[in-house]
């Protein structure tokens with residue numbers, strides 16, 4: 278049974294017990310109705326204020342849905358990201374699986390930092406993520422470049438699973454060793470290189486993105502994953518690092534430099550996509566595979 282907000286306000290008004298002395302029941306009830314209606318308006322305005330921000334942020338990361346030549350899964354993914362029912366949830370996070378040196382799969386959540394493609398090649402998208410290069414996933418991706426990640430949209434009941442080849446972009450001071458072998462022809466990553474894509478600029482933009490000074494500060498902590506004596510230890514760490522160009526003093530500038538040295542971009546060029554649409558009845562599942570620079574697709578049993 279669904280209840281309108283007016284019904285809800287009415288029911289809640291009847292919960293008023295008892296009426297304070299000297300105040301008529303009608304007056305008290307009206308006051309409660311007004312208070313509840315004001316709360317209702319406040320909550321709605323907060324929700325309204327929040328939605329366009331998250332929707333814009335996510336959509337901005339992705340090229341236009343109507344981009345001619347983009348694979349159909351990209352159009353579908355852009356639509357999924359734009360759906361209001363999906364944006365109510367935190368949905369820019371994917372679960373990224375890598376392999377460690379023992380061949381054990383390792384999985385964790387990563388926030389998507391968008392999609393890009395070489396100039397003139399809308400059919401060759403590359404996903405962008407970012408990390409602290411001292412975390413385990415960065416060397417894992419360098420040594421074992423085959424990765425898989427999954428994106429679940431609860432609102433629209435869709436799952437996208439991407440298999441691809443990863444490339445780690447580090448600051449010039451960092452050496453993760455030689456890249457592991459791949460069989461795939463990484464046309465997109467190669468073309469971005471040939472076209473002279475400015476990774477340093479991209480790193481700076483993503484490092485600066487958002488208002489979260491604390492996220493930047495996390496790059497100045499001791500190496501992630503190292504054991505600490507107690508949680509109190511965290512109080513000794515610098516809590517905030519400003520955006521580039523907003524340093525107040527030399528200490529800030531040094532922290533930015535150190536942070537950028539620890540910052541890395543994780544690129545994934547997808548070769549296979551598995552898209553499940555569970556809101557449809559019967560469910561639909563579609564496989565996409567890139568052959569050369571073209572995507573082929575076919576329906577499969579869900």
Ligand SMILES: Cc1cc2nc3c(=O)[nH]c(=O)nc-3n(C[C@H](O)[C@H](O)[C@H](O)COP(=O)(O)O)c2cc1C
Pocket residue numbers: 370383384385386387388389406407408409412413414415502
């Ligand atoms: C919602 C969410 C978003 C996250 N986004 C990122 C991210 O963008 N980059 C990142 O390195 N870690 C991110 N993390 C933390 C990772 O899940 C993980 O704990 C950390 O990167 C260490 O992983 P690793 O030791 O396997 O490298 C995120 C965690 C959550 C819960």
